[in-house]
Amino acid sequence: MINLNRLAMYAAVVEAGSFTAAADALGTTKAVVSFNIKQLEQELGVALLTRSTRRLALTEAGEGFYGHCARLLREAESAVDEARSGQTALSGSLRVTASVDYGNLVVAPALAAYAREHPALRVSYRAGSVHADLIAERLDLAIRVGALEDSSYRATRIGQFRLWLVASPALLAQHGVLRTPQALAALPWLANRPG
Incomplete structure (x- = not known):
């Protein structure tokens, strides 16, 4: 089964335009993102991205796959939100x-x-x-x-x-009207104490 975290990382790379920006957005390292994208490509048996030192581009398969990933991730998030809302x-x-x-x-x-x-x-x-x-x-x-x-x-x-x-x-x-706290002692009074 495909790891949804890898799909989320792939979508983040596509949306951010680079491994570094995706890593920053996900709160992880560039090495972790790169490793997971390579693993995803190996599991699928197809290249999703073409990389050079200055440029990142989607392959034809990568473009189609991104559309499916984005939809799947939205549906997964919606399912989680719906499940949580039912716990009110x-x-x-x-x-x-x-x-x-x-x-x-x-x-x-x-x-x-x-x-x-x-x-x-x-x-x-x-x-x-x-x-x-x-x-x-x-x-x-x-x-x-x-x-x-x-x-x-x-x-x-x-x-x-x-x-x-x-x-x-x-x-x-x-x-008479009391003028000092000491004058209280001379008066009749009731005290309420916890029982």
């Missing part, structure tokens, strides 16, 4: 966990839309404030707030948020 549908399973508030508000609706786009993909979602062991619990993705604790995981920041200190108007009316 995702399948398998995707297991995701996220914190309860953010997860229920943002992650769950996004996962539902994603699952509709990829019906062959089984998506499972778990909300919780406890940081899960991704490996032990076979989770693919955890969406969390804060710094990455385990350096063996890969993390990407997907957003940011602000923390706000809030008080009801009734509390401020009773205790």
Whole structure:
């Protein structure tokens, strides 16, 4: 069977007009291109190119062969593109966990839309404030707030948020407007801690 790489090298030589220019275009050496063209001519049993120190020309057989090569290479590239484009549908399973508030508000609706786009993909979602062991619990993705604790995981920041200190108007009316962070200690307050 004919090596398609050799056909691609032959087409590159014809299109570039020289072995050196073809080698540059292909990211290889002139010697590699020359060797492959000689091998191709031996396999075909016909001379495709006439060479001199200053000039490169196609033989009659080389002209006809180039037309077929160019068409064949275009068809091969088209077949590869078509095969790759058919791989857009995702399948398998995707297991995701996220914190309860953010997860229920943002992650769950996004996962539902994603699952509709990829019906062959089984998506499972778990909300919780406890940081899960991704490996032990076979989770693919955890969406969390804060710094990455385990350096063996890969993390990407997907957003940011602000923390706000809030008080009801009734509390401020009773205790006055706070002027310093130390004044907080004297006020009744609620803390939210991960469980």
